[in-house]
Amino acid sequence: MDTDLTEPEHARAEPVDEGSPFGPVGVVGAGAMGAGIAQVAATAGHAVTLVDAAPGAAATAVERIGAALSRLVGKGRLSSDDAAAVLARITPAETLDELPNCGLVIEAVPEDLELKRRIFGELADRQPSTTVLATNTSSIDIDDISAEVADPERVLGLHFFNPPPVMELVEVVHGERTADAYVEHALALMKAWGKTPVRCSSTPGFIVNRVARPFYGEAQRIVEAGIADAATVDWVLREKGGFPMGPLELTDFIGQDVNLAVGTSVWEQTGRDERYAPTAFQQELVEAGRLGRKSGRGVYAYAADGSLDASAQDGGPDLELAGRLVGGPVATDPLARTVAMLVNEAVDLVARGEASADDVDTAMRLGTRYPRGPIEWGREVGFDVVARQLAELDEAYPGGRYRPSPALTDGSLT
Template sequence: MDTDVTEPDRTNKETAHEGSSFGPVGVVGAGAMGAGIAQVAASAGHAVALVDAVPGAAATAVERIGSALSRLVDKGRLSADDATAVLQRITPAESIDELPHCGLVIEAVPEDLDLKRRIFAELADRQPPNTVLATNTSSIDIDDVADEVTDPERVLGLHFFNPPPVMKLVEVVHGERTADAYVEHAVALMNAWGKTPVRCRSTPGFIVNRVARPFYGEAQRIVEAGIADAATVDWILREKGGFPMGPLELTDFIGQDVNLAVGTSVWEQTGRDERYTPTAFQQELVEAGRLGRKSGRGIYAYAADGSVGASAEAGEPDLELAGRLVGGPIATDPLARTLAMLVNEAVDLVARGEASADDVDTAMRLGTRYPKGPIAWGREIGFDVVARQVAELDEAYPGGRYRPSPALTDGSLS
């Protein structure tokens, strides 16, 4: 059955086009994200047109989707008839010109602003004026993407997380010129697709990629300073903090180059704010080609099957050292230091009006699998305690990285 989502509020003449409707869905970019998004849309009942600039890439992606659906059938999670129906809804196309008139087009190409601008200008010329144009960007400003679109009120971000058929979270991102009616429409559609949407303003890194920066950065700085080795830091965050992976092993899993690129993007977009300055530790790893699991060596060394190798780089956590660090001074306690900075970052984002406290917590639990949202964690620890901890870090490491958010003590989140 086709997914039926109500149209934007037509009573708002300034923000909703008459006759605006989603209907067929177009997906531009047939890589892992684009193919996953196409599968999600088709599974929700939409006819989907999948296009890629590389000849044959869209057809190959449809074959991959078919294989993924077959695996679900083999596991008993999907009937064979439903799998066939989903696959039949997806049509490969060789160019944007071949896209039908869509209610929604989602762009999922590499993070290249010029490329995205060209695609959105082309889509705006070829799609009806009531087609919603969405980008799956993880960090690029929505207004920059919409720069050459004559009707930018219909441009927004739909940031899916990898892999889209599995991950529930979608960040619905609005620029300064995005109409509220289209944001609400997109939220309704994501709910209809079985996703959990969170709203946020177009701020560098949006919610997840911005709030998560201290999780990686503090661990790298602790190792860089010789306070503790990587295995010990990871053990503390996993075993004492409840995080599914330690920050250092997680960057190896993501790819040191990918993680550095996202962090650098946030840093550049915030005017090179000291809070987001990339570490020399990570830059040196990337320069040395130590990219993590995909290269066989990052912070840790890896065997051919991706498991941590037997070299000295794998290391064993020093449990005696961990016992001395946890509960000690904030500057040398990997867990308390990381939590304080996560809470500080989150309350700053909420105080700027970029997302609600509930949406921040939901995003971080679903998007990063944190055991708790940072706002909830701040309430548990005590925002006044976190304020003192961050102030102590700021005194120990002056320069702006550890400046406390005024929202920690103004009572707005209590």
């Protein structure tokens, strides 16, 4: 069954319980993420003020939200009265001074630390001391963002996934100085908004963007080494692994430049740990302007409408090669190698106490649509088997990328 990635399956328009710890909601930044978050909050019953400093940007975003709600009405998922009520709850604004006293303000501006710090400093000065200040960052440390806030215990991350009205997952991220009471409030509110929240500490990439790094990196390294071509690797991960998209076609869809930037950010924030090192394969794609679907060419070539241009491809997957690789030595098996690395990354994150095993599995199933959570997958394969596979990889490719997590064999996850 095809999944509609532009509309939610169900829309709620009932007001939130008056006893909710949060009242009016402010959203700063009227791009795709900010507008989507505003729609989610208003659909859940909150009065929302959507702020963007660019003249007319917030008003234009409200028009886009209105069009999205109209599509829901046309599909019978929302009544026209409810759609009108949701839209009426959203007020556009151009300055932070126009925000009323809010229970929650969510910042959704570009990933610029200094910009975020300035916004949070202004919000802390203008909003009551009880207002929860949240950032939708996907990569910046929460404590860095709250560095100039006098009361950083109320600053946390609410990382929505794109598009917010559709995607169920929200990472609720706490810094070292975030008070637990605010985290619990945020978890409760996300549930009230119809989302599935997972809790994690503020570490590079949080859960999803960190655990997912090997999914892309192993495929790129396999192609770079000449073990298999891109179409064959993608076929193996899709058809044998059950992933909705192969890693190379997915990076074309995301944008090679965007995916490289996220991976580089995690690598830099982990002290250039070899486990997250960007590949020359992807760097060369970006330097050549082969950014994926949006540029017409990435790993693959695309027609003007964004569809795969079959006439410009080098050929389809080599099924005979795929049959020889899958089940063979782990160093040349795209599926076993990728799964081992995903499991290792997830196990390390849980062992460091950054998130629970259940939250990691939930985040990866909902945030990336993986067929299994990596901890669940590790239990199925056997953590001892994964440890042996990684030791094999580490011997074949020394340098630290494939070092096994001690938690694979210490019994803590059995």
